[in-house]
Amino acid sequence: MKITQNTIVGLTYELKVSKEEEEVESAPFSVEVRDEEDPFYFLFGNSGLPEKFEELLAGKKQGESFEFTLTAEEAYGKADDDMIMALPKDQFSQERGFEASMLEEGNFLPLVDENGYQMQAKVLKDLGEEVLLDFNHPLVGFDLHFEGEIHEVREATAEEIAHGHVHGEHGHQH
Known part of the structure; x- marks a missing residue:
């Protein structure tokens, strides 16, 4: 076939x-x-x-x-700067299944969008109260x-x- x-x-x-x-x-x-x-x-x-x-x-x-x-x-394609966002760290709490070590630079966070689709974001930088994430495809x-x-x-x-x-x-x- x-x-x-x-x-x-x-x-x-x-x-x-x-x-x-x-x-x-x-x-x-x-x-x-x-x-x-x-x-x-x-x-x-x-x-x-x-x-x-x-x-x-x-x-x-x-x-x-x-x-x-x-x-x-x-x-x-090429990286899209609009896919890089700073989000409040409190969105990544232990109650939501996240560990502090997951927010280290270079890690990929397993996420789910508002429609229930799995996605991931790469942690670029710890900004204190926020974390800078890259939602571009890893490749x-x-x-x-x-x-x-x-x-x-x-x-x-x-x-x-x-x-x-x-x-x-x-x-x-x-």
């Missing part, structure tokens, strides 16, 4: 990133490996992943390998280098299509 709209896709891969700063490209370094023990599954056409990522996988079959690079523009500004294999391709169920995500062993449990 080929990867097409509304198929469930499982991938094994290594993701390396690089960044171009002042006309000098950094050497790619590994940031994520998904192996046979923990493949990455998504609903093709509704993954929330960069469009170009899905476009480059379209039509491939189980067992095929892939290798491609998404430029920062094709991936998550914003990076070129993404993927090398991997199509682990599985199957038809999505009607329920998966309706819900917009993978169910069962490799997905969301209701």
Whole structure:
């Protein structure tokens, strides 16, 4: 079966990133490996992943390998200064499930928006009564280098299509 709209896709891969700063490209370094023990599954056409990522996988079959690079523009774009905000520290209390150590610079805070969607923010700086957070995607500004294999391709169920995500062993449990 080929990867097409509304198929469930499982991938094994290594993701390396690089960044171009002042006309000098950094050497790619590994940031994520998904192996046979923990493949990455998504609903093709509704993954929330960069469009170009899905476009480059379209039509491939189980067992095929892939290798491609998404430029920062094709991936998550450039950092948006409007996504950097100072928020009162009291919003991150122990009653809300936060520990003081979680607010240290460089940490990623697991958050939920007003619609119940999970997100994260990187702690940039402790400002005393406030904390400066970056809500940009962690891979914003990076070129993404993927090398991997199509682990599985199957038809999505009607329920998966309706819900917009993978169910069962490799997905969301209701």
